[in-house]
Amino acid sequence: EWIPTYGYKRAKAQEQKEWLVEANDNADSTNDVFAKAKLAKKERQSKNELQRLRNIAKSRNIKLPRVGLPTKDHFPNSQQLSEALTIARTSTASVGKFQSMLPKEKDAKGIAKEVSGMKRKRKALPLNVVEEKCQNKNLVDNVLEKKTKVLHENYLTGTSEIKQSATSNNKKKKGALKHSKGAKKPKAGKGKRDLHKKFGSFIRYESTLVIAEHNNENLLPITCNTLTAAKKIGGDVTILVAGTKCDTVAQDACKAKDVSKILLADSDAFKGFTAESLTPLILKLYNEHKFTHILAGASAFGKALLPRIAAKLDVSPISDITDIKTSDTFVRTIYAGNATQILKSKDNVKVISVRSTSFEPLPLEGGDAKCENLPTSDYTSNQVQYIKQELSKSDRPELTSAKVVISGGRGMKSGENFKLLYTLADKLNAAVGASRAAVDAGFVPNDLQVGQTGKIVAPNLYIAVGISGAIQHLAGMKDSKTIVAINKDPEAPIFQVADYGLVADLFKAVPELTEKLTNLLKYRRPTHFLKYNRTVFPPQKPDEERRPAYICHMKANIKYSPKKMWYVAGFVRGMSVDEAVKQLSFLHMKGAQIAKEVILEAQRLAVEKHNVEFKSNLWVAESFSTKGVVIKGLRRHAKEREGTIHYRHCHYFVRLEEGPPPKHYYLLYPKTGEELLEDWLKKMHMRKVPNSL
Structure with missing residues (x-):
């Protein structure tokens, strides 16, 4: 029979394996050999645990007694020590008897906090307004009689000084700020204390x-x-x-x-x-x-x-x-x-x-x-004079703020080959960068350099093509969320920081990637819904009720499940725009944030382009989602196995209409038989019979 050597079934298997024990000729038949073996095993476990704890204590330089380890029961806790100390300090026992308090003896401060179960003595509340005023006056007199230190601040210069407040008693205390004969000198002759350290905040x-x-x-x-x-x-x-x-x-x-x-x-x-x-x-x-x-x-x-x-x-x-x-x-x-x-x-x-x-x-x-x-002043400098500034204009995003960046290195071999990256960048709406080696070789201008001595970028997607991965270049792009590297050298350092790596010739891989993206972008996004915004209505008559304005808006190819988006779309349908935004803000779903952004953008467009006077006077007339493109991907499993994963996309559509939302946008819930009978009886009671009293 197969016996596992590891796992939770091993213990039971071990008991089944040792079901027979060989005994000596002189062994006592009344002794339980199996119980003795279990006891010996527990002792070995305890000994090993004790040795483990001793090793930990030795590594941390903790001194331990020679036999055993101390437990919490060996030492009193801080509360017990504090309680014993307070009782010993306040007790007045003499020859086994407790004496009463002396005439001028005061209660020990804080004894009620230290001794558990002892109630704190509280002063009686004032009986009337006169007594309360008297207590407050005594409190103020006690404060004014004491010599207090006042901290004077000078916030503009950042300095502080301590002055002795004037009191009725003009006696100087030893150790005061102004030293007199017999007063204590400051320690180590350092003079005044540094108030910036104590009162810096x-x-x-x-x-x-x-x-x-x-x-x-x-x-x-x-x-x-x-x-x-x-x-x-x-x-x-x-x-x-x-x-x-x-x-x-x-x-x-x-x-x-x-x-x-x-x-x-x-x-x-x-x-x-x-x-x-x-x-x-x-x-x-x-x-x-x-x-x-x-x-x-x-x-x-x-x-x-x-x-x-x-x-x-x-x-x-x-x-x-x-x-x-x-x-x-x-x-x-x-x-x-x-x-x-x-x-x-x-x-x-x-x-x-x-x-x-x-x-x-x-x-x-x-x-x-x-x-x-600020008041106008002459800040013109004689050392430098501004003449002009020439900026390179491009339809692509700015390099430091782009969400997708494609960079090329020395592996591009020439500046003409950078056209491969420009074509790919246009498909992804990305910015184009380069390593220092490509800039020094004259392939691209200096403003495209990414690295320690160039521009530092952190896009959502960084694609490094033909870049080996020098530490100066990694310092400028390692904060990117996703890094993809394409290089024919499998030992290139860029693969150590890349999330996805492709060992291939870039002159074959980049055109193939561009072709795949072109085929993917051929999938047409739905645009028919936006055509409703261009509808032209005939003019209205003067006495005719004003036709409410509306706006249709959408967001296509959202990487989100259409089924999940359907619930969010139905949730806000029939609400006012302010109520929909408020509800979506407290809904912890990715689709809720997407729907909120689309509704707010539609609200802004309604005011700017569709003659809506008040942006709050809108309600969600239509809100629905449809299926989008489905992209197949590869998912890695254990033991070098692979699986298929489907990345589903959806489209979200919304139509805002001017005016207040209707009271019953959705149909009422169907009535039960009892409710229908009650309505019928009420109708019968309220009917009128003609030609009757």
Whole structure:
């Protein structure tokens, strides 16, 4: 019979295996050999457990008694010790008898807390208003009679001093701040104590200045990431918008949540955003407001401006932080991202550049900050003059903010072969990058370089084509959520950090991938539903009721189950837009968030393009979902087995109509036979018989 050698069935199998024991000739027949074997086994287990605990104690340098291990019963706990100490301190036993309290003896403080079961003595409540006033007056007199230390703060200069309050008694106490004859000298001759260490949190409140990066029309995404870092520091957050005709940028910044103030500096001196012209403005603001932190994004703009400010303030700049522990402790990467450094700054003001890929962007909504125009001054610098700026224009997304990035390396062999990546990027709506080797070889311009000395990206999908994976390049893209590598060398370092790797010739793999995506994108998304927005109705008569406006909106190819989306779509049907958004916000489903985004976008389009006056005067007239494309995939199983997985997609459609929602959008639940009979009887009782009394 087969006996398992491991698993939970082994114990029973072992008992069946040892069902017969050989006994000696002189063995006692009354002894239970099996019980004796079990007892010996338990003793061996206990001995092994004791030795294991001793090994742990030895590794932690804990001294133990020679025999056995101490347990909790050997030592009294802290409550028992405190209770015994309090009773011993307050007892007045003499020759076995407890004496009563002496005339001037006071009750022991805190004995009711220490001794369990003892009730605390409470003072009797005042019987009338006069007695209550008398008690309060005595309390105030006792406070005023004592010499108290008053802490005077000077928040602008960041200094503190302790003064002795004036009292009726002008006697000086030993060890006071002003020393007299016979007074105690400070220890070690160090003089006054450093109040900044003890009262540092009271001297200066946390306040952060965020230098906005923009193009005089819109805030750049890196500013939203910097605002998230400033919010994590805590305290008041102020945004500086400096530029030329940048009023719209300041209005967008006012929408950011948890921002206290917007400082707008509009001047021709800030044309080109040169560090030489912005530095005097920031130093002037620091002297006025005494900020504890000055933040900017770790871009070319921030890296040129912040070191100049730090040098003027005589502090050490903290560059490229990836996390914030406390208001003075930060995390950054060193050695090309191979090590993490936690540093604590003791400077009065921290000048910090923030890596945008390490912080989520703060949405520009829900805020109502005030915008303050700074007085115009001449900040023109004689050291530098802005002439012009030439930016390369592209229909593809910007490299640092793109959700999909495709990068090529030295394996592309020439700049003409980068057309393969451009074609693939157009299919995926992706940005194109390159390694330093490709940039140095002249395949692509410098603004496409990704790496430690180039741009740092963290997209949802990063495709590395023909890149070996040097540590300088990995430092600029390793924060990507999904990394795909295509390289013909199976020993390339890029495969160590890649989530998916393809060992193949890129000149065959990339065209094949492009062809597959082209065939996939041939699947037409439903567009007939949006044609209802272009319907033209005949003009209405003056006395005719106004035809309500409506808008049709949709989102196609959602990676979500059509069955799950059907429940969400039916849930909001017949609700007002505000009620639907409120209900979907508390529904913890992926489909609920998608439906909420589609409804809010449709609401915005209804006001902007369909002449709806009030955006709250809309209700969900139609809400449904249909099946989308189904993509087959490969799923790995144990023991090198494979399986098929289907990635299902769906389409979501919504139609908003102007006006209040109907009371009974859905049909009422069918009545039972008893309810129908009751309605019939009521109808019979209420009927009128003609020609009768």
